[in-house]
Amino acid sequence: MNQDKAGRRVLSDLSVSLPKGGFSTLIGPSGAGKTSLLRLLNRLDDPASGTVCFMGRPIADAPVRALRREVGFVFQTPSMFPGTVAQNLLIVPTLGGQAAADPPSVGEALRQVELDTDFEHRIAAELSGGEKQRVALARALMTRPRILLLDEPTAALDPEVAEQLMLTLRRLREDSGLTIVMVTHRLSEARLASTYAVMLEAGRLVEAGPADRFFSTPATARTREFITAGRQGSEPA
Amino acid sequence: MTTPTIEIGWARLALASALIMVAIALSAWQRLGLAKSLAIGAIRALVQLTLIGYVLVWLFNTNRWYLVLGVLLLMVLTATLAATARSPGGRPARRRLRPICFVSILLGSSLTIAYVGAVVIDVTPWYNPRYLIPLFGMIVGNAMNGAALAAGRLQSEMASGRAQIEAYLALGASPQQASAEPARRATIAAMIPTINSLAVVGVVSLPGMMTGQILAGSAPTLAVRYQIVVVFMLAAATALTATGIVQWYRRSFFTSAAQLLPPIQL
Structure with missing residues (x-):
C-alpha cells in the first residue's frame, strides 16, 4: 500500500504481514513511516492506495467503530479523559452505542496493566506519565480487543519505567493471547518484548522477520547497520 | 402617552460630528494611527444609515x-x-x-x-x-x-x-x-x-x-x-x-x- 501525508509520500509500495498472537515491533529511523503504518491498522487513517486486511478480510469492509473496538490503540502521549481512573475506564463500554459484550471490570483492567486497584479513585490527569500510560492501556483493554496497537508508548518515560511497561506488555500478551503491534525508537525494547520485527526506512520495507533471527543475523546490510548503531548507544532515547 | 420627539435636522447632525472629531483628534495626538479608520468608519456609518433610512421609508410605504x-x-x-x-x-x-x-x-x-x-x-x-x-x-x-x-x-x-x-x-x-x-x-x-x-x-x-x-x-x-x-x-x-x-x-x-x-x- 501507499500513504501520503500533507502532500508527501510517507509509505511506498509497502507489503507486510504481521503474525497473529505475536508481539511485532516496527522500528526504523525518524520519518520511516512507522506511525503512519500503525494508524492504518485501525483506520485512524486510510491508505492512499492499497488494502489492509485483518484475518484475511479487508478492514475497510467492516464497520469502522466495531473494528476499532477489536483493534485497540495506545498513543505516544496518553490523553486522559476528565475524572477518575475508574471514570476513564467505565466510559469505554458506553461509547459503542450499546455496551460491549462482557467488558472487564475496572479492577480486572487495572490488574492486567499491573496497577494497584486503589488507582481507580485517583484523578487521571494528576497521575505520573508512566501511570497515565498504564491507564491508557487499561482503557484500551476495556473493549477486550484482539489486537493492540502501541505508538511509542514509552517515548515520554524514563528508561526504568519504560522497561517495566515493556515487561507488563510482554506478560499481557503471554497471558491473554493478544496480538501486539508496537512502534518504538528503542531497539532495547524491541529486543526485550518482540517476537517479530519489521524495519522501515523512508516509507519502504527494509526487512521483516522473527525477532530472534532479525536481531542476531539480520538479512540486510541496512538492518545490520541500524542495529549496530543502536548497540553502540546512538539509538534515539 | 406620547410626547413629540425633538427633531434632528442636518444642522444638528453636523454639530454631532464634533463628537467623532474628538475621537479623531485624540487619535492623532496620541499617534494611534486610527484617525483614518475613524474618519472612514464615520463616513460609512453616515452613508449606510442615511441610505437605510430611505430604504425603510420606501419599504414602509410599498408594504x-x-x-x-x-x-x-x-x-x-x-x-x-x-x-x-x-x-x-x-x-x-x-x-x-x-x-x-x-x-x-x-x-x-x-x-x-x-x-x-x-x-x-x-x-x-x-x-x-x-x-x-x-x-x-x-x-x-x-x-x-x-x-x-x-x-x-x-x-x-x-x-x-x-x-x-x-x-x-x-x-x-x-x-x-x-x-x-x-x-x-x-x-x-x-x-x-x-x-x-x-x-x-x-x-x-x-x-x-x-x-x-x-x-x-x-x-x-x-x-x-x-x-x-x-x-x-x-x-x-x-x-x-x-x-x-x-x-x-x-x-x-x-x-x-x-x-x-x-x-x-x-
Whole structure:
C-alpha cells in the first residue's frame, strides 16, 4: 500500500504481514513511516492506495467503530479523559452505542496493566506519565480487543519505567493471547518484548522477520547497520 | 402617552460630528494611527444609515411581503459574510463554514421572529415592516455574533483537543461522542455574552431599543415590556444559531469513516 501525508509520500509500495498472537515491533529511523503504518491498522487513517486486511478480510469492509473496538490503540502521549481512573475506564463500554459484550471490570483492567486497584479513585490527569500510560492501556483493554496497537508508548518515560511497561506488555500478551503491534525508537525494547520485527526506512520495507533471527543475523546490510548503531548507544532515547 | 420627539435636522447632525472629531483628534495626538479608520468608519456609518433610512421609508410605504422577505434574507446574507470574514483556516475553511453559518442564522432567526411576530406581539399583517425589520435586525445581529463565536471557538477547540478526540475515536466512539466536549465549550462560549447581558440589562445598560422608544415618546413601562421581549428573543436566537452551527460544523471535521481530518483540510 501507499500513504501520503500533507502532500508527501510517507509509505511506498509497502507489503507486510504481521503474525497473529505475536508481539511485532516496527522500528526504523525518524520519518520511516512507522506511525503512519500503525494508524492504518485501525483506520485512524486510510491508505492512499492499497488494502489492509485483518484475518484475511479487508478492514475497510467492516464497520469502522466495531473494528476499532477489536483493534485497540495506545498513543505516544496518553490523553486522559476528565475524572477518575475508574471514570476513564467505565466510559469505554458506553461509547459503542450499546455496551460491549462482557467488558472487564475496572479492577480486572487495572490488574492486567499491573496497577494497584486503589488507582481507580485517583484523578487521571494528576497521575505520573508512566501511570497515565498504564491507564491508557487499561482503557484500551476495556473493549477486550484482539489486537493492540502501541505508538511509542514509552517515548515520554524514563528508561526504568519504560522497561517495566515493556515487561507488563510482554506478560499481557503471554497471558491473554493478544496480538501486539508496537512502534518504538528503542531497539532495547524491541529486543526485550518482540517476537517479530519489521524495519522501515523512508516509507519502504527494509526487512521483516522473527525477532530472534532479525536481531542476531539480520538479512540486510541496512538492518545490520541500524542495529549496530543502536548497540553502540546512538539509538534515539 | 406620547410626547413629540425633538427633531434632528442636518444642522444638528453636523454639530454631532464634533463628537467623532474628538475621537479623531485624540487619535492623532496620541499617534494611534486610527484617525483614518475613524474618519472612514464615520463616513460609512453616515452613508449606510442615511441610505437605510430611505430604504425603510420606501419599504414602509410599498408594504409588500416579498420585499420585506427579500430585505430579511439580505440581512442574513450580510451577517453570514461578516460572521465568517475573520474565521481562521483560510479560504477553504470559510467556504465550508459559510453555508452552515447562513442556514444556522436563517433558521435560528426565522424561528424566533416567527414566534415573536405571530404569537407574542401578534403583528398584522404578518410582514409589517415597521415591526419585522427592526426586530429581525436585532435578532440577526446577535445571531451573527453567536455564530462567529461558536464557529471560532469550535475550530480552536477541535485543533487543541485533537489528541483527546482521537483517543475517543480509537476506542470506537462516534465523531459525535468524540467531539462532545469541544462542542459543549463552543456553545457555552457563544452563549456567554447573551447571559451576561441578561444579567445586567436595566442595571448597567439601557438597551438601544428601549432607549429609542423612550426618546420617541413611548411610555417607559411599554418600552420596558418590549425590551423584555427583545432580550428573551435574542437569547433564543443566539442559542438556536450557536447550537445549529456547532452541531453541523463539527461534522465537517471528520471523514465518513470517523477519521479526524488534518487541520489543513478544514
